[in-house]
Amino acid sequence: MITVESVSKSFNGKKAVDAISFQANDKEILVLLGTSGCGKTTMLKMINRLIEVDSGTILIDGKNIQSQKVEEVRMEIGFVMQHSGLFPHYTIQQNIAVIPDLLKWDKKKTIGRTLELLHKLHLSEEILTRFPNELSGGQQQRVGIARALIADSPVLLMDEPFGALDNITKTDIHSEFKSLEELKNKTIILVTHDVQEAFDLGHKICLMDQGKIIQTGTPKEMLYQPNNDFVKNFFAKNRLLLEYKVARLKDMTSLIEGRRFYEEFQFSENSSVWDAMQQLSADTLLSEDYENLVKAFNEYRKFQTV
Amino acid sequence: MSEQSFWQFIIEQHEKLLTQVVQHLGLTFLSLFLAIMIGVPLGILIARKTKLSGSVLGIAGILQTIPSIALLGFMIPAFGIGATPAIVALLIYALLPIIRNTYTGITEVDPAVTEAAKAMGMNRRQMLFKVQLPLAMPVIIAGIRTAAVINVGVATLASFVAAGGLGEFIFGGISLNNTNMILAGAIPAALLAVLLDQTIAVLQKLSYQSVKKLKYIVPVVLVIIGAIYLFASVSNHKLKAGFTPEFMGRQDGDLGLRSVYGLDAHPLVVSDAIMYKAAYEKELDLISGYSTDGRIKAFDLYVLEDDKKIFPPYFAAPVIKTKTLEKFPELEKTLNLLAGKFNDSIMTDLNYKADYLKQTPEKIAKDFLVRTNLYKNPRKGNSQTIKIGSKIFGEQYILAEIYKMLIEGYTDYKVETKTGLGGTKICFDALMNDAIDLYPEYTGTGLLVLLKPSAKTIEEVSKSPEKTLDYVNLEFQKQYGIEWLKPLGFNNAYALMMRRKQANELNIKNISDLKNYLDSN
Numbered sequence: 001m002i003t004v005e006s007v008s009k010s011f012n013g014k015k016a017v018d019a020i021s022f023q024a025n026d027k028e029i030l031v032l033l034g035t036s037g038c039g040k041t042t043m044l045k046m047i048n049r050l051i052e053v054d055s056g057t058i059l060i061d062g063k064n065i066q067s068q069k070v071e072e073v074r075m076e077i078g079f080v081m082q083h084s085g086l087f088p089h090y091t092i093q094q095n096i097a098v099i100p101d102l103l104k105w106d107k108k109k110t111i112g113r114t115l116e117l118l119h120k121l122h123l124s125e126e127i128l129t130r131f132p133n134e135l136s137g138g139q140q141q142r143v144g145i146a147r148a149l150i151a152d153s154p155v156l157l158m159d160e161p162f163g164a165l166d167n168i169t170k171t172d173i174h175s176e177f178k179s180l181e182e183l184k185n186k187t188i189i190l191v192t193h194d195v196q197e198a199f200d201l202g203h204k205i206c207l208m209d210q211g212k213i214i215q216t217g218t219p220k221e222m223l224y225q226p227n228n229d230f231v232k233n234f235f236a237k238n239r240l241l242l243e244y245k246v247a248r249l250k251d252m253t254s255l256i257e258g259r260r261f262y263e264e265f266q267f268s269e270n271s272s273v274w275d276a277m278q279q280l281s282a283d284t285l286l287s288e289d290y291e292n293l294v295k296a297f298n299e300y301r302k303f304q305t306v
Numbered sequence: 307m308s309e310q311s312f313w314q315f316i317i318e319q320h321e322k323l324l325t326q327v328v329q330h331l332g333l334t335f336l337s338l339f340l341a342i343m344i345g346v347p348l349g350i351l352i353a354r355k356t357k358l359s360g361s362v363l364g365i366a367g368i369l370q371t372i373p374s375i376a377l378l379g380f381m382i383p384a385f386g387i388g389a390t391p392a393i394v395a396l397l398i399y400a401l402l403p404i405i406r407n408t409y410t411g412i413t414e415v416d417p418a419v420t421e422a423a424k425a426m427g428m429n430r431r432q433m434l435f436k437v438q439l440p441l442a443m444p445v446i447i448a449g450i451r452t453a454a455v456i457n458v459g460v461a462t463l464a465s466f467v468a469a470g471g472l473g474e475f476i477f478g479g480i481s482l483n484n485t486n487m488i489l490a491g492a493i494p495a496a497l498l499a500v501l502l503d504q505t506i507a508v509l510q511k512l513s514y515q516s517v518k519k520l521k522y523i524v525p526v527v528l529v530i531i532g533a534i535y536l537f538a539s540v541s542n543h544k545l546k547a548g549f550t551p552e553f554m555g556r557q558d559g560d561l562g563l564r565s566v567y568g569l570d571a572h573p574l575v576v577s578d579a580i581m582y583k584a585a586y587e588k589e590l591d592l593i594s595g596y597s598t599d600g601r602i603k604a605f606d607l608y609v610l611e612d613d614k615k616i617f618p619p620y621f622a623a624p625v626i627k628t629k630t631l632e633k634f635p636e637l638e639k640t641l642n643l644l645a646g647k648f649n650d651s652i653m654t655d656l657n658y659k660a661d662y663l664k665q666t667p668e669k670i671a672k673d674f675l676v677r678t679n680l681y682k683n684p685r686k687g688n689s690q691t692i693k694i695g696s697k698i699f700g701e702q703y704i705l706a707e708i709y710k711m712l713i714e715g716y717t718d719y720k721v722e723t724k725t726g727l728g729g730t731k732i733c734f735d736a737l738m739n740d741a742i743d744l745y746p747e748y749t750g751t752g753l754l755v756l757l758k759p760s761a762k763t764i765e766e767v768s769k770s771p772e773k774t775l776d777y778v779n780l781e782f783q784k785q786y787g788i789e790w791l792k793p794l795g796f797n798n799a800y801a802l803m804m805r806r807k808q809a810n811e812l813n814i815k816n817i818s819d820l821k822n823y824l825d826s827n
Binding site: 048050071072073074075077079081083085086087088089098099102147 | 416418419421422423424425426427428429432436437440441
């Protein structure tokens with residue numbers, strides 16, 4: 001659990017982060033969302049003390065990070081950056097093993113864990129002897145994630161981790177990321193300016209502007225219970241898509257034929273309406289089911305307040 | 307003898323050449339090694355504390371601009387002569403490129419990479435050795451490469467302070483008018499520079515991984531070669547001798563000492579600018595000097611008697627093209643006013659005033675002319691210009707100044723002086739090419755360095771000063787169209803000298819005594 005209490009940071013007299021408080025619970029992905037310059041990255045880097053706070057406190061599992069040695073704080077936190085940040089002079093194997101080497105792990109243990117992660121991240125073993133510049137952007141980013149995960153630290157910070165990837169690669173990595181068991185019991189804070197990414201991955205979203213948090217809530221709350229016009233306008237462009245993504249099949253169980261959807265199509269209650277429609281729309285034989293779902297969604301939508 | 311080919315010279319002198327190459331490499335590598343030891347940590351320091359970078363790079367930059375000869379001059383009072391001052395001077399030249407490239411290399415590592423290293427919990431030390439230094443390595447090696455090439459060049463000047471190296475051949479060759487000798491020093495020096503540059507370039511292109519292995523080998527190689535040099539340059543002879551590069555290569559110098567006296571003094575090669583002082587400060591015990599040098603008086607040195615007469619007479623007289631004498635009809639008469647106005651002790655005294663009392667050549671020249679009733683106020687004439695040259699030592703500056711005042715007082719010619727020409731060959735070539743019109747030369751130098759007749763002729767004409775003068779005058783007119791005017795009256799011959807006190811203690815009066823002393827155990 002990460003607790004941030006009224007943290008502020010100024011650069012040259014200008015407030016980058018202004019008295020921010022929030023809490024990220026265990027097994028939760030919290031997204032810091034905002035346009036560039038809103039202070040989200042500064043906020044993230046204060047959690048592993050790449051940037052020191054001016055005032056306020058940050059607690060990880062109840063312990064104040066200021067009262068610990070800075071290297072020890074960082075060793076307990078995985079960090080994934082936008083441009084993988086891999087060492088260009090190390091092979092992939094050496095890159096993944098940086099933290100185990102710092103922790104003086106046994107070589108065998110390091111290799112075992114490396115292979116395990118490669119497999120989970122759909123990377124082939126061949127790349128181990130290569131150098132970062134010989135890999136594609138998507139591969140580099142996966143290696144960056146492997147490096148951050150290897151020591152199984154309870155906290156993971158991600159600074160625009162998929163920002164440099166093209167849309168197709170990004171969608172692939174998103175779905176892998178969501179299904180990755182490794183991440184399920186971690187506290188994750190993810191910084192992004194990409195609204196869809198925030199909705200795809202986040203359990204909770206903090207929308208930031210000019211150093212302040214404008215609203216914190218689940219994706220659904222952000223859409224249907226916005227605090228003010230800023231929040232409403234922020235999502236206006238992607239609104240319909242986001243609504244489809246936020247709605248779950250279980251939200252409209254009374255409106256659809258449960259046996260057909262859950263048993264024949266093997267959808268889960270937690271599948272989003274968007275995913276279900278994507279799948280149904282691919283097959284012309286299922287156009288009736290597709291239309292039924294659209295109808296159900298439109299019924300459901302009437303009851304959501306805006 | 308003058309027809310000897312370059313290869314013959316190399317073959318004949320290969321042992322000396324090899325020693326000089328080893329010395330040269332030793333000086334270069336040892337100073338380079340020390341410069342790396344100092345420069346890399348300094349570069350790391352200023353990369354961390356960037357506030358310091360301006361001042362550190364500034365100071366290193368200023369040191370770099372000090373002319374190398376001047377820097378060597380500054381080193382002598384602090385470090386004496388020999389390897390130490392040379393290595394310190396070379397070290398200073400190597401510092402700037404190494405510091406600067408270390409600094410640039412580290413500060414230009416991609417900030418995303420250093421941030422990643424920090425975020426993973428590396429401390430500053432781990433970050434430096436695992437990330438910053440490996441990534442900065444190609445830039446740092448480029449700096450070392452620059453420094454190595456600079457050092458190979460500057461190390462040629464090490465021979466001025468008796469530290470050896472290829473400068474011995476280069477400057478000896480210039481003094482002796484021996485092109486083969488100059489090339490025997492210059493070509494290997496250039497080859498060393500190219501070779502070293504290319505070797506380091508290969509290192510630079512290697513991957514990080516292989517450089518990692520080399521980081522142990524390279525310092526070891528540097529230190530071993532440096533150690534060989536230091537070991538080789540330690541001498542434990544009874545008397546420490548230092549001879550000028552010119553003296554080393556002359557029949558009436560070290561060669562004569564070996565063949566006629568059978569004397570091997572194991573001499574170091576040293577510049578005459580610092581030789582006397584080094585003898586006075588007991589850095590050297592035996593030096594090759596000039597018999598009229600003012601510093602003999604200043605430092606109380608004792609001139610050993612040349613009992614087997616290997617040093618021929620060196621009467622000073624102006625040399626000038628016959629053509630020039632015709633162009634300036636009043637010149638010969640004017641210059642000859644000085645004929646016979648000197649003797650050895652007068653010249654020694656004038657030199658003493660310059661070398662020790664630090665009087666300017668102008669003042670010494672004027673005082674001398676006033677005392678001999680030759681001084682006349684300059685006529686400020688507006689006729690043609692005469693260009694007077696001089697070699698690069700005190701006596702020649704004084705003589706050039708005396709000629710200038712004399713010509714300006716007695717004729718309407720204008721005078722321009724070109725003093726400090728670095729050696730006999732340069733002066734003579736300047737005269738031949740009409741870059742200068744006249745300069746004071748010595749009969750012995752004319753005979754042995756410029757004419758180089760057979761050994762038999764030398765023996766024949768060296769019997770008396772007059773014979774020597776007649777012979778060189780005749781041959782110069784025949785071969786070059788150059789005349790020797792009337793000699794000034796002093797004999798500035800080569801001489802071996804020691805501190806008077808030590809010579810008295812050891813009871814050494816002449817060169818044979820010296821040989822007996824060195825041979826006795």
